[in-house]
Amino acid sequence: GDSVTQMEGPVTLSEEAFLTINCTYTATGYPSLFWYVQYPGEGLQLLLKATKADDKGSNKGFEATYRKETTSFHLEKGSVQVSDSAVYFCALSSGGSNYKLTFGKGTLLTVNP
């Protein structure tokens, strides 16, 4: 079945540091890949997505590239801010008749001033 593995946290960085959160997946066919972010006390928000191999999703300075050869979708940001502190979830949707999202366990990011 489908599965998503993301690096375990927590991750603690200083402001302006470089961020990488690793995500790898197992899926049948050609899934769509997503990063969701959950700020404290809030629901999940879509951060970025990619629907086919070699696509790059980007939003708010975050980027992730769909790598079919390594089945990965790592999240990166060149310079994090305190306001980026949140839990980040990698997810996939296999599409076709299977519309549900399969989530990773989430990675807590804390950015200190």
Add this chain to the structure above:
Amino acid sequence: DAGVIQSPRHEVTEMGQEVTLRCKPISGHNSLFWYRQTMMRGLELLIYFNNNVPIDDSGMPEDRFSAKMPNASFSTLKIQPSEPRDSAVYFCASSLAGANGNTIYFGEGSWLTVV
């Protein structure tokens, strides 16, 4: 545009009581999902509907849980009787299946505490 709307946002109830969580999906979306989030188990898909029909309810924990979608703009998740281990955040989400890479949009959650 209005997003996915859930109510109540917060509920505290006593063990044994019935709990009903409500959800209004984004207008035009034809898939609806109920997720549960806890520290121990992370995000779990409980059930999802397509065109108001339950497609996969394999994540529903037990018979105490039931979900309905009487029309395209409303769904309920009911727990009867509730137990302390049901304390969690329950998210409703919706999507337009087959469109936009199957992007799923979440509500802000219903934070349930059973004492």
